[in-house]
Every structure is written in C-alpha cells, then in structure tokens.
Amino acid sequence: MKWRVFPTGRMCSLRRALLLWLVPLFLVVGSVAAALAYWSYAQMVGAFMDDQMQQLAGAIAANQGVQPMPQTTERIQKWGAYVVQVYGADGHLRASSSAQVKVGLLPQEGFHDVAEGGARWRVYTVPAAAAHGERVQVLQSAGFRDTLAAERAGAALAPVLLLLPLSLFILWCLARAMSHALRDIARQAAQQDEHHISELPLQGVPQEIAPLVLSFNSLLRRLGEAFATQRRFVQDAAHELRTPIAAIALQLENMRQDVQCDAAAGRYAHLQAGVRRAQRLVEQLLRLSRQEAAGADGPAIVDLQAQLRESMNTLIGLADQRNIDLGFVGPAPASGPLTLHCVPGDLRSLLDNLIENALRYTPTGGVVDVRLLQEQGRVAVEVVDTGPGIPQELLPRVFDRFFRVPGTNAEGSGLGLAIAQAAAQRCGLALTLRNRADRSGLVARVEALA
Structure with missing residues (x-):
C-alpha cells in the first residue's frame, strides 16, 4: 500500500495536510510535556515531603513526652497536615494527632504506601527508641501529594497551553497565506489565452x-x-x-x-x-x-449602434447585388448610445460575419433585418433573415470550422460562424442561433453575458 502525505478527495489540500499532520503533532507533544511535567513535579514533591516527614518523625522520637498537635480532617486532606502516631513499647497507640486515621503500626521501618478506609497514605515509621522502646509513625495524604504535583505541573504548563492555540492559529494563517499565494498564481495562469500569453x-x-x-x-x-x-x-x-x-x-x-x-x-x-x-x-x-x-488591441468602449451601421454600409453592395432588403431597427435616439467594452476589431468581425452570412444564405428578393435591443438592462443584437434556416439537429455543429449544412447552394467556406463565435467569446458575448417560429429563416442573437 502506497503511503500518502496528502489525503485523497476533498482533503487533498496543502492547508488541510498541514493541519492534519501538525495539529495532532502539537497535541501529542503537549500531552507528553504535560505527562513529563506531572511526573517531574510528583517526584520533586514526594522527595521534599518525605524529607519533611523523616525530620518530623526523628524530632518527635528524640523528644520523649512531646504530644503531637491535633489536626482536623480538612487540614489533613486539603492542606497535607502530617498525622503523628506514637506507639508504646507494647505496640499500643499512646498518642495521635488525629483519631479518625485508623492506620495501625507498620511492622517494618521506613517509607510505605498504604490504602486504608478508601484513602491512600504515605507512611514513615522510625525504629523503636533505645531508651523507652517507643515508636513514632508519621502519615500524610497521598491524594494531597497528587493534587500538589498536578497544580505545580499545571502552573508550569499554563504558558504552553496558552501558546498552543496561538501556535495553531498562526499555523492556520500561514497555511491560508500559502494557499492564497497558490491561488494567485492559478488566477494569473487562468488569465492567459492564445492572444495574451x-x-x-x-x-x-x-x-x-x-x-x-x-x-x-x-x-x-x-x-x-x-x-x-x-x-x-x-x-x-x-x-x-x-x-x-x-x-x-x-x-x-x-x-x-x-x-x-x-x-x-x-x-x-x-x-x-x-x-x-x-x-x-x-x-x-x-x-x-x-x-x-x-x-494585441486593447479593449475599448464601442458604440454598438455606430458599429452596426458601419458593418451594414460595408455590406450594402452585397445586399444590392442579391436584391435583398437590408434594414436596421434600433432604439429611439433619445435613449442614448448603447455601448460595449470589448476589442473593436473583434466586434467588427462578429457583426460583419453574421450580416454577411445572412445575406449569402437569404434567397434573392429576401429580407435581412438587423435589430439592436435593450432588454432588462442588457444589450442584444439580432440578425434576422428569410433564408432556409438550419435543421434543428445540425444547429450545435454550425460553429465548427469548415462545417457546412448539407444541400446548401450558397457560396461559403464554413468558417464564418466559427470566426463569429470566437470573436463573441473574446468580447464576453453569447452567440446563439435559432430558427424563426413565424416563417422560414434564422435568428442570430448576440447578447452580453449576465
């Protein structure tokens, strides 16, 4: 099985890969650091407290007759107060600082961990005194020691725990900046075309x-x-x-x-x-x-009505030669000029090819109307002829280069509509063809994209 750094599908992303690998790593490092800090402070607290217990037990054993100070349960459990037990030579309890602690005398001297009555205790037993044979035993709550070690470890880890979310946030921002840099490169690459490389x-x-x-x-x-x-x-x-x-x-x-x-x-x-x-x-x-x-020609603001009239004037000779009525239908002059932002040469090529195509495929004595429309705030141009139209099943193919409708007698090379389509795309316009519903003929419509 091949090992993958990047996951497949939607998760295949630099940002997600960084987060997927580094966030668990941060969490594991944080967990290991917390465990090591707790263990280190537990050893430190244990050693310190054991030394205190040993000194206290030795002092009481050396001073016969000293009575241990009474301690409450709260001080014992919450504050870690020592419980001192003094046993006589016969092994019976002679004095204790807490009657609630029921841990008896341990037979062996030294440190022991004892569980009694649902609580855990750390116990230190000193040997019998040479003079009187008394034995002293000091106890401390093991739960208090654990709590103290956890508190000290938490205090040491607090800066780390505060920096961990900040580190994750910085990591996320860095990954986001990297992805934005790649997207900028992709955007610049997407702007390239065969005319602007x-x-x-x-x-x-x-x-x-x-x-x-x-x-x-x-x-x-x-x-x-x-x-x-x-x-x-x-x-x-x-x-x-x-x-x-x-x-x-x-x-x-x-x-x-x-x-x-x-x-x-x-x-x-x-x-x-x-x-x-x-x-x-x-x-x-x-x-x-x-x-x-x-x-190479940059885009400019083009007066669409003026461009239409110029194209029609150029092709009026072909219309007269074929005895075709070439007319123009446009908005009222008071409505103001209708403009497009595009390359003038592309717009001229688009309109020339559409009008010339209509004139060549319309029979002698026919009609070609050029309409300039403004619908819902968008500009549109329609070239309507009275020619034979195009079979519905062949409409998707007429924009292919060198394709000609079978059976047509009009002169042509099959390039006119392909040139018009390419020019429309560069101008940001949509070119569509449809057969007329009222009679035979074709409607070529050019409109600005939404």
Whole structure:
C-alpha cells in the first residue's frame, strides 16, 4: 500500500495536510510535556515531603513526652497536615494527632504506601527508641501529594497551553497565506489565452513554489511560440494561395468568350463557382488569422449602434447585388448610445460575419433585418433573415470550422460562424442561433453575458 502525505478527495489540500499532520503533532507533544511535567513535579514533591516527614518523625522520637498537635480532617486532606502516631513499647497507640486515621503500626521501618478506609497514605515509621522502646509513625495524604504535583505541573504548563492555540492559529494563517499565494498564481495562469500569453511574475512567490512557476513560464513560452507559428502558417498559406487562385479566376474570365456549347458552359459555371469558393476560403482564412492576432488591441468602449451601421454600409453592395432588403431597427435616439467594452476589431468581425452570412444564405428578393435591443438592462443584437434556416439537429455543429449544412447552394467556406463565435467569446458575448417560429429563416442573437 502506497503511503500518502496528502489525503485523497476533498482533503487533498496543502492547508488541510498541514493541519492534519501538525495539529495532532502539537497535541501529542503537549500531552507528553504535560505527562513529563506531572511526573517531574510528583517526584520533586514526594522527595521534599518525605524529607519533611523523616525530620518530623526523628524530632518527635528524640523528644520523649512531646504530644503531637491535633489536626482536623480538612487540614489533613486539603492542606497535607502530617498525622503523628506514637506507639508504646507494647505496640499500643499512646498518642495521635488525629483519631479518625485508623492506620495501625507498620511492622517494618521506613517509607510505605498504604490504602486504608478508601484513602491512600504515605507512611514513615522510625525504629523503636533505645531508651523507652517507643515508636513514632508519621502519615500524610497521598491524594494531597497528587493534587500538589498536578497544580505545580499545571502552573508550569499554563504558558504552553496558552501558546498552543496561538501556535495553531498562526499555523492556520500561514497555511491560508500559502494557499492564497497558490491561488494567485492559478488566477494569473487562468488569465492567459492564445492572444495574451505572458510569463507569470516571480515576485512574492515562495522559494518552494518558484521552480513550479519557472516550469510553467517555460511551458507558456513554448505555447506562445506554437500559437505564433500556427498563425504565421495560416497567414503564409493564405497569402501564397491568394495569387494563384486570383490568376486562375482571371484566366477563367478570359475564357468566358471561348465557351460556346451548352455542355461546356455548364462545366465552366461549376468551375467558376469552385474558384469563387476557393477565393472566399482564402479570404476567410486571412480574416481568421488576422482576428486571432488581433488580441494585441486593447479593449475599448464601442458604440454598438455606430458599429452596426458601419458593418451594414460595408455590406450594402452585397445586399444590392442579391436584391435583398437590408434594414436596421434600433432604439429611439433619445435613449442614448448603447455601448460595449470589448476589442473593436473583434466586434467588427462578429457583426460583419453574421450580416454577411445572412445575406449569402437569404434567397434573392429576401429580407435581412438587423435589430439592436435593450432588454432588462442588457444589450442584444439580432440578425434576422428569410433564408432556409438550419435543421434543428445540425444547429450545435454550425460553429465548427469548415462545417457546412448539407444541400446548401450558397457560396461559403464554413468558417464564418466559427470566426463569429470566437470573436463573441473574446468580447464576453453569447452567440446563439435559432430558427424563426413565424416563417422560414434564422435568428442570430448576440447578447452580453449576465
């Protein structure tokens, strides 16, 4: 079985691991210290009290006729007063400082531990006096000795017991600070994306965690280089393809007059449509690479209505070419401008792709409406067309790159909605598609996230 420093599941945490290991250690150390302190003071009290008993017994034995001072039960049990017993040569009790103590004369001299009448006693018996044969016996409550040792040990451990909770609190604060440092590193790492990749700062990072941050920075550098290489490849490929495809399109245009028969004209039309699709694919690839490299532009406050009108003015030529009614529906001017905080290039790319998609897939003579809405304090844009719509089961796939709805005759590369989705995510917007309920057509809705 593998030994684990960190527990599994929810308990797998630096803070919990520190507390799980160190708190029991503190408690064990505190318990051992308390036991050692009690044992040490018990030995010290015992030795001191035994010496006092021995001196008292010797003094009484040397002074014949001295009567022991009477002691009450309270003084004996609570204050540790000595009980002195004097026995005659015949072994009978001649004098005692407490009649309640029933411990008899012990046959052997020296120290003894005796239990009598539910109480424990420490007893010292001196040998018979040479002159008169009297024997003296001194007793003391063993419970008093235990209590005195516990009190002295408690007084010595009081600072330790007070410092133990403080130490645990400091340990908890330290573990919390360590976890916060790790969370700060995780938060900075989570802010990285393919457009903003920067190394994590090492200021304030604990030395034990610094190698992890350095390794992560090395990974971020390689990742940034990989993204840059990918963007350069797409740009270079698109640029290299642009010139030969344009040359092919020009040659096709020059061949138009040489195509006479109907069969050749049909094949010529198919070839020309394929070249146009290739041209559009190259344009979309260039737009995609420029959009992925546009992260260097910082976010700004953008007037959404002005941006919509600019995108519509750019695409009005396509609408006229296809005889499509392109209209705009917005709030009253008195309501003031509706703004978004995002990268202007991303917002422009998002709106251009949605409007262009609607124009390309709407049949000739159709209608495309661009609506600017403000609902419950949130801004939304809807692009509504009168095209064929999208089968409900294919709606989740239309944001995939190079995916095209089967059976469509409109020119396209399958990149427009993927570009729009990526731009919406960078702007902090939600892009959704749904089929119209009143007639055929599609509604592309862009709204600010809650």
